[in-house]
Amino acid sequence: xxxxxxxxxxxxxxxxxxxxxxxxxxxxxxxxxxxxxxxxxxxxxxxxxxxxxxxxxxxxxxxxxxxxxxxxxxxxxxxxxxxxxxxxxxxxxxxxxxxxxxxxxxxxxxxxxxxxxxxxxxxxxxxxxxxxxxxxxxxxxxxxxxxxxxxxxxxxxxxxxxxxxxxxxxxxxxxxxxxxxxxxxxxxxxxxxxxxxxxxxxxxxxxxxxxxxxxxxxxxxxxxxxxxxxxxxxxxxxxxxxxxxxxxxxxxxxxxxxxxxxxxxxxx
Numbered sequence: 001x002x003x004x005x006x007x008x009x010x011x012x013x014x015x016x017x018x019x020x021x022x023x024x025x026x027x028x029x030x031x032x033x034x035x036x037x038x039x040x041x042x043x044x045x046x047x048x049x050x051x052x053x054x055x056x057x058x059x060x061x062x063x064x065x066x067x068x069x070x071x072x073x074x075x076x077x078x079x080x081x082x083x084x085x086x087x088x089x090x091x092x093x094x095x096x097x098x099x100x101x102x103x104x105x106x107x108x109x110x111x112x113x114x115x116x117x118x119x120x121x122x123x124x125x126x127x128x129x130x131x132x133x134x135x136x137x138x139x140x141x142x143x144x145x146x147x148x149x150x151x152x153x154x155x156x157x158x159x160x161x162x163x164x165x166x167x168x169x170x171x172x173x174x175x176x177x178x179x180x181x182x183x184x185x186x187x188x189x190x191x192x193x194x195x196x197x198x199x200x201x202x203x204x205x206x207x208x209x210x211x212x213x214x215x216x217x218x219x220x221x222x223x224x225x226x227x228x229x230x231x232x233x234x235x236x237x238x239x240x241x242x243x244x245x246x247x248x249x250x251x252x253x254x255x256x257x258x259x260x261x262x263x264x265x266x267x268x
Contacts (some may be wrong), residue, residue, distance in 0.1 A: 003027045003082040005110030010101060014091030015175065015199070016055060016066055020194030021089035023071075029110075033075060033110070034108060035065045037087045046231040046257055052250035054190050056228055066091040069173075069250070073227030074102030076235045077171060078111055097174035097198035098212075099223055108175040118267045119175040120240045127256050130268055132247045134256045139242040146221050151178075152202050164237065170226070172212045173219035176200040181207060199266040222247075228253035232261040239264070 004027050011022035028034075033044040039061040041046055050059035055067040071092050075083065077099065086091075095101040126135040131149070147159040162170055177191065179201040185191040191199075200216055201208030213219060225243075228250055229236045234257075236243070245252075 001029075001031050001082045002078075002080050002114040003029070003112050003128070004080065004106055005112060008109045010093055010095060010105055011088075012093040012095045012198070013193035013195075014067065014089060015094035015097070015193045016190050017089070017091050019089050019091065020063055021087060021091050023088075025094055026084045026086065028084050030080050033072070033083045033084045033085065035068070035087060035092075035242040037063050037065060037090050044068060045233075046254060046261065048125065049231065049254050052254055054185075054252050056224075056231075056254070064090055067094065068092055069224050069227035070094075070097075070099045071102055071227070072098040072230045073095070073223045074106065074171075076226050076230040077103055077167065078106045078234065079110060079116060079237075080106060087176065094175070094193055094198045097200070098172050098220070099227075100172045103171055110170070116238060117235075118238045118240065119234055119264045120267055121260070121263050122265060123263065124255060125259050127248075127252055127259075129252075130199075132202040132252060134245045134248050134252050136169055136239075136256070136260065137242040138242075139240050141240055142237065144222055144225065144236070144242075145245070146218055146225070147244075148218050148221065149247055150202070153205060154215065155202075155217060155241045156247045158215060158218060160215050160222070162219070162222055167237070168221050169213040170219050173216050174198065174200050174212065175220055175225050176202060176217040178202050180204075221248075225253055226251065229257045231258045234260060234264050240267075
């Protein structure tokens with residue numbers, strides 16, 4: 001079990017609601033990551049996912065917590081699996097749109113060391129539906145390859161691979177969206193907190209901000225994948241697997257994560 005050594009607090013607007021939210025993240029001696037809001041508590045567990053439209057949402061009948069994937073990715077990256085998170089609003093702060101500020105805060109607080117568990121799978125796990133697929137194959141090390149086909153000159157039929165050696169670019173990859181769709185999304189109640197401070201806007205021929213690294217939007221998809229999969233208590237970064245994803249999102253991530261939950265084997 002791994003937690004932080006002292007409490008940290010971060011706040012910003014929520015990406016979806018545009019309402020300011022504060023997250024007080026506390027060390028815990030109890031395994032698991034829990035979100036607290038309005039006197040209620042919900043476990044960060046795949047069984048509590050109630051929506052994957054635009055972001056991953058947890059719910060338990062009493063409360064819902066929105067946009068947990070970047071926070072969960074930061075926990076996976078830092079190998080943290082025991083925290084209590086107290087929120088002033090039901091949406092996790094977007095901060096800079098990536099996981100970097102969470103990771104920096106955890107490292108600044110100090111992380112209690114523990115023995116890392118590694119995992120493997122003995123047979124392929126896959127989801128295939130038309131142009132979309134997510135496939136996990138047994139391997140002797142981790143490699144993730146993510147493919148997209150966006151209506152953008154740099155991101156059409158584009159693939160990006162990552163492993164533990166270039167993880168820093170994944171940590172800093174910010175959320176993104178088409179600038180031309182922003183007004184429509186906001187009218188529908190989404191992306192009301194999107195700004196140049198937290199989002200890479202994609203235009204017909206470029207971006208609204210300077211990228212942190214080449215093909216940053218695809219790397220953010222990998223970040224989302226890591227965060228979504230951490231809801232099954234298996235850290236993808238400790239999984240020996242060749243993972244290939246094409247044109248997927250939170251819904252497909254969650255479907256395959258549930259399958260993985262039943263087929264992972266802990267290595268001694």
